[in-house]
Amino acid sequence: MPSIPGDSPGTPEVQVGPVDLAARVDEALAVQALAFGLSEEEIDVRRHIVLRHLLQPGCRALGATTAEGRLVGFVYGMPNDRAHWWSTVVEPYLRVTGADGWLDESFVITELHVHPAYQARGIGRTLITTITDSAAQPRSILSAIDIESPARRMYRSLGYQDLARRVHFPSAPKPYAVMGAPLPLRGPRAGGI
Template sequence: MRFPGHGRPHPADIVIGPLDLSAHVDEALAVQAVAFGLGADEIAVRRQIVLRHMAYPGARALGATTAGRLVGFVYGMPNDRTHWWSTVVEPYLRARGHDDWLDNSFVITELHVHPSYQNRGVGRGLITAITDTAVEPRSILSAIDTDSPARGLYHSLGYRDLARQVLFPSAPKPYAVMGAPLPLLRR
């Protein structure tokens, strides 16, 4: 069995497929909590955000499962300049001449893989599978602005930095906004 989007074999029979994120929000947020180091209060806030996002037109999610257990997920939607994320990043993108990336783009809202399954191609499989179904010609996302495996993955897929040192209210660390033409690069 293979991950969608590249030729590496599935580790431990991981299957990537559609995820009813509204029905599995608690399971997904448990993965995010471990992967991102979130506490119960942060998860409670994010739960409401995820449920609201999944009601947006075009929002969709994929999950990575093994033995019936969710070990990773991704969700996103067509970007809308009126959404909170866009209103925060727009001034940073405009200052660098990249605010056009907010139009006609598919935004990766969240991508998380349980630490026990990281560095095995699960994140790559999730993000390529969800963007391969996008009708938009490009994708945007934000990631903590540090030299991390996540940013390394995004760069390897063709994402480039559009704005750095982006500050989100209540986020303790700055973020980078990244964009890539679709389809994403393959190895």
């Protein structure tokens, strides 16, 4: 189980490992709400989505927890399925760029969030590399808000490249980019976001 030291005195060490995300869904959504700026209504909708995703074959989750057991980050993903809602939304955009083959034999990073107070310590990098290192698929795909951000820079440093941009999800106020990378991901396994 990877360990990430505190970045200053008084900042706790964080452990990354498997987590029962269904049992800790409210904690995870609280982290996502802070990291992503979700309203209470959006949290309620996402709770049902996360719990439904966790029932999908091959879905796996990791958490980043302090020694006291506080969840400060999480990632979950699964083998991609073209019949899933996400794939049906992004497929036309990927087809236009000639990248729709990325939907096959890919491990999709469904969610990755780190509490703002714990960002820039390598937790996000450790979560995504740890979960993809054990994927059976030869590549990984994900979507991220289509702006220059620390998350997008981290994804690029790991080998993710834009496959389609300006992707619009229903009810999402901002466009997304779909990114893909061959596995294993490149670069160091600690540091960054």
